[in-house]
Amino acid sequence: MKFSEFFHAWLHESYYKNAVSIGKNGDFFTAVSVGNLFGTLLAKHFLDLIDKKVLKLPLELVEIGANEGYLSRDFLAALLEFRPEIFSKLSFFIIEPHEKLRNLQKKTLEGVEFTHKRSLKECHFENAFFFCNELFDSFTCELIDDDKMAFIKDFKLVFEPMEAKLKEKCEILNLKKGELSLELEEFFKDLDKASKKFIFASFDYGVFNPQQFSIRIYQKHEVFNPFEITLKDFFGKSDLTYNVNFNQIQQLIKEHD
Template sequence: MRPFGEVMQEWLYGESGYYRHAKVGRAGDFYTSVSIGRYFGSTIGNGLARFLEEGEASFVEIGASRGELISDAALFLRRFFPEKIPLCRWVIIEPLEELRALQRQHWEERIGGALPLEIFPSLEAFRCSRAFFVANELLDAFPCELFWEGKQGFVNPSGEVVFLEAEEWLKERALKAGVSKGELALGVEELVSSLFKSASSWSFLTFDYGQDFPRNDFSIRLYQNHQPFNFADFKGDIRPFFAQSDITSDVNFEEVSRYFKEQGAQRIYFNRQNRALLEMGLVEVVEKWNSELSGEAYAKEMLSVRPLLDPSLLGERFKCACFATDERLCSKLFWGL
């Protein structure tokens, strides 16, 4: 009998874990804001250009998959703000060796050797004075424990999820988070601590699906070939899905924000993804890339913008949060701050 969080850790990150061979994109198990086009990463690059107005900084993506986001941001900066390029250090934090190789290859193909890319296996191995940390769908990929009215999810030898008396630390954690039923993510507190150790001053911009309160229901689900499976679909036997599908759950941003606050950072911004991207200059970014296009060609480009904003797709289900050691570090990322 193993705790669900331990099984989920192996499912995603073990020697044969899902993320070592994940299929992302329209032909894969799921698609992301990054995989559907260049405008998500370019909009973050637009924010980076404003961030660099205050001086040199490291642009650090955590959990970069193949590295499309950081590449999109670099291409945007090089094309439209070339004077900012000497101010920026490009960094990926990636614990999985297989993905580090893909990230280097992707960067070389799109960016080339003119801009160096540094990849570190952990935040503990990286140091800088000023950092712009970025993560897309990172927090939902943290393993979690399942909690239900004082009981904890375990996986038995038959692959069934069963609920038994919870360990005391988990009961205390659930009480503090206001969770009577749902997921409790593991490792977020340690992530925040690592940010403080990696950089003297920083902002952490993250996009993920979730809400700013505990749902008090199970949101954990699987994705395989774009087909979702909820908890009821797989709790009887996880074995057919183990390490073969993505497994994820909603982010409780209220609890995440508490971890940042307890360690000395501020939550500067929280909103729906569509509103956040517009306030970061998405319209301006689209116009910059397509100033010479018209008619059918322009309409085709808009097809990769719509999913980012559409409330029924990624626009409202996903949220954006920005945390920082100093409010000024986020003040130029969003119009109106």
């Protein structure tokens, strides 16, 4: 199978589906894991956009991929402290495909009125503020090595000639070696259709002009190289991630204006 299919099976059919913990007791930390500062700063940024009339009320607040729901909790708590009167003009949504994570989010946000959506395809917003943290690195990717792409055979990485369409995309991005996400392209298409007007705030780690593989595994805060371990031992039981290709993000933003 293609590496992207293996990636999907690993993360979305196993790892995320089981509602893994993030933080000290999980496999990795995020900015949200260590306190409420991140959510508070995001709330200040959101209010600044309103004050500058970049965003206009009423609007929909939408977090994509909230995991336990801590970022939304901190964000909403800060809004309640800074400007409680704004809540009458806000509707809150979380996009989450995994049932166990939806249940965790309901528990974390107990007392908060919000609506779950399974995907952007279900959404038809008028005026939205989307936000997400470390979302793009969860999108399936292909591993590119010159004119070859990665496949998985018996839980081993092998490289074979890539498809012509994928080769064209790599040439446009001048990508010789690294990761490329076709799922990211579909996400931008769905985002474009999900709301008539929107601001999208995303936080992720990545690089411009990748020159090497960044694909890696996190298990109990240790980092493992997929090329050096037995993949079967880690499959679905640890986090699989990579550096987002910012060249691709930049290109997609331009394509969708």
